[in-house]
Amino acid sequence: MAAINSNDKAGIPGMDVEMFSVVAHRAVDMVTEYLMSIRSRPVFEPMQSAQRERLLRLELPSSGRSPDAILDLFREAILSHPMGNGHPRFFGWVNSPPAPIGIVAELLSAAMNPSCAGGDHAAIYLERAVVRWLAELVGFPLEPFGMGLLVSGGSMASLTCLAAARHYAATADGWNEREDGLQSRERPPLVLYLSEEGHGCMRKAAELLGIGSKWLRVVPTNSQIQMDVSALSELVKKDREAGYRPFCIAASAGTVNTGTIDPLHEIAALCREQNLWFHVDGAYGAFGVLDDGVAHMYRGLAEADSLALDPHKWLSVPVECGCALVRDGRVLRDTFSLVPPYLRTEEGKGFGGLPWFSEYGFQQTRGFRALKLWMVMEFAGRAGVQALVKRHNALAQRLTELIKEEPDLELLAPVTLSAVCFRYAPPTLRTDEVRLSALNKALMERVQARGETFVSGTTLRNRFALRACILHYDTTSDDLAALIKTIRDTGDQLVQAEVSKP
């Protein structure tokens, strides 16, 4: 049999280092051009059906293509149709642009490509450090037993935390949900509480964890769209009286729709009194605590048993980057670890140093998310992160003023952070809710397709609302003025078209 030597790379994704350098430089040039031209391009451009088909029907080439051909195809068919969140006039969802240094970090972390399950390599220690930075930034106590790990995003962070909450409750009641599952009908059902504005990932988590959405209590909100604590307390009481097992309250530090912060301090007190796990979904809003103007609303956050964060939202770390923080890391480890206690790595003992991350979450092989998070935070510093959050909140307040100045626009929710819900509602139409909702939905679709700016929509108290989320580091007051003009003009055109219909 012929020897196989290292020059024969057929079929292997290896590449000469010289060629790598040429390709990588071309990619960097392409990215630079893309970033430089963002403002001059449409925020979003719907794809033509032929363009969609071209991607959907891509065929695996029988033999590999050259890197140049691959980059050409990338530029032409893929880079030309972004989601829009790189543009400063994208206000669609809680999706930030990537911090440029985060783009660089993605290249560097892929070059190292470690698995961060655990071990004794730099990525592990860096993840410990940046998780601590996050906890310190938002004031979540990690001492003495706290633990955190990076996950794919806010949904996975809450799922991880709620798994720990479930384990904590089961253990307290003297059973082992890991072994028994939740199949037994002998035990009272576990009940989870969430406000009507809580994120859908909590429902998914309840279903996946075997709690069942039937046992998810949707707590009404008060006039400020915050979780109504007296209604919550009443629900807990009723569930106890019925013989059920309340186990966790999931509050929001910045709801996805309106950026509302639940009364964390009061909820923390109720959790203490009722011995319930206090989870806070801070995926979007927890970093808002850095804005002195709203910091007081986060009182109680530090009492949470667990906190979900999403650096890929407000911090502009390229997706995916979420973080689950748990006050008592021992519970988290007991929830996920498959390593018997007598074999576990303990700090300072044996080879491999720290306990493995894979004992604290669902993933075994884990990406090097810490590098992009570290680079973005190292580049911004605490002051930079704080300035970003304050800037966005100030812009949201500016947008609120602009809306209030326009007689044909109506604000639909109090503005706490950087999300603003409003609608086009000329005074003559304000009594016709059905028509207004249909009008605003049509308006949103038209605005999205026009490409000048981008807003999304949501439903608030049965009313369709336009929703502008300000998360781009380059957005300015002029961009907000342009947004208002586009909304008003498009609304006027739609009403005009309705009136002139035969």
Ligand SMILES: Cc1ncc(COP(=O)(O)O)c(C=O)c1O
């Ligand atoms: C408040 C809140 N929680 C959870 C999530 C889910 O986070 P992810 O999409 O990163 O999984 C979001 C996403 O927008 C959110 O805004």
